[in-house]
Amino acid sequence: MKFSHAHILSCVLSEIARMEKTLGSGQRLRILDTGCGHGGLIADALLALDEYFEGRGVEIYGFEVQEHGAGRQRYWDDLNETLYSRFPDSDWSDRIRVASSSEDWPFDDGFFDLVMSNQVLEHVEGLEGFFAQQSRVLKPGGLAIHHFPTVESLVDPHSGVPFGHWSRSDVCRGRNLRVFSRLGIGKYENYRVRRGHSIDQFVDEFVDYLRQFTFFRTLHTVESLSKSAGFATFARYNVALARRWVDEAEDVWPYCGRNEDTWFARVLSRFASVTLVCEK
Ligand SMILES: C[S@@+](CC[C@H](N)C(=O)[O-])C[C@H]1O[C@@H](n2cnc3c(N)ncnc32)[C@H](O)[C@@H]1O
Incomplete structure (x- = not known):
């Protein structure tokens, strides 16, 4: 299982344990993976959570927006491949839903x-x-767990290039991507070997991608927007994530303790994705 998936699912187990104290236990759980991409987290969640809750009835749904990769056929082929090949007996047509990013998410209230x-x-x-x-x-009483990079990150996680997401213009972005790629820093080598990209193709692809598809914000801005929408918002499990790296642990288990670790999230955000919990 991907490291980030094991971490997110450990956060899910920890938060469910807390919710059950207030909402009661044993009921069916409905979980949405929003921006589910190729469905890898959904697949891992089904296996890990089913095993943990022993057939209690965990339903996992996915949501995607048309404007991004989800508008392309290959995206769907990959998503179907991930889910139908691992869970051929499930009907995914209802579980994975798509809408435009300007529309309501296609699910009922609550x-x-x-x-x-x-x-x-x-x-x-x-x-x-x-x-x-x-x-x-x-x-009511539900919550969200988001794992994401912020603008504070020193390296753009998509291209692997330092400061790749900081440049304001395509020219600066392109120059930055080219210089670091020539120095052997970032994902260019991987793209060259695996996809046959020239340096120009790599630079053009990421200049476009970063301009069109990324909207980096500070951790503080994301926290503020979540609070404005009415959520009690906490940076949590960031210390647990760092411990996981040190231990090279890939298992899923409920983290103990749910202390806020905003101070640590601020440090971590320079180097890696951070985890935020929004409680309704
Ligand atoms: C880098 S991909 C991550 C995909 C997947 N979560 C994963 O970990 O592999 C970012 C995803 O965010 C989705 N996305 C972009 N805007 C969105 C929105 N407004 N609501 C939900 N998902 C969105 C994109 O379609 C894309 O699949």
């Missing part, structure tokens, strides 16, 4: 106990609308 996302918030153009939809589809 449908979910929990919303999660991995590497999505930095791709959301209208984060106010996103949090409003999150609030609408969550039950």
Whole structure:
């Protein structure tokens, strides 16, 4: 399982344990992976949570927006491949839903106990609308867990290039991507070997991608927007994530303690994605 998936699912287990203290235990759990991409987190969640809750009835849904990769056929082929190949007996046609980013999420009010996302918030153009939809589809007492990079990050996680996401113009962005790629820093070598990219192709692809599809914000801005939508908002489990790295642990388990670790999240945000919990 991907490291980030194991971390997010450990956060999910920890938060469910807390919710059950207030909401009661044993009921079916409905979880939404928003911005589910190729479905990898959904697949891992189904296996890990089913095993943990021993057939209690965990339903996992996915949501994607048309404007991003989800508008392309290959995206769907990959998503179907991930889910139907691993879970051929499930009907995914109802579980994975798509809408335009300007529309409401295609789910009823109060449908979910929990919303999660991995590497999505930095791709959301209208984060106010996103949090409003999150609030609408969550039950009272429900919560969301988001794992995402912020603008404080020294390295753009997409291209692997330092400061790649900081440049304001395409020219600066292109220059930056080219210089670091020539120095052997970032993902260019990987793209060259695996996809046959020239340096120009790599630079052009990422200049376009960063301009069109990324909307990096500070951690503080994301926290403020979540609070404005009515969520009690906490940076949590960031210390637990760092411990996981040190231990090279890939298992899923409920983290103990749920202390806020905003101070640590601020440090971590320079180097890696951070985890934020929004409680309705
Ligand atoms: C880097 S991908 C991450 C995909 C997946 N979560 C993963 O971990 O592999 C970012 C995803 O965010 C989605 N996205 C962008 N804007 C969104 C929005 N407003 N609401 C939900 N998802 C969105 C994109 O379509 C894309 O699939």
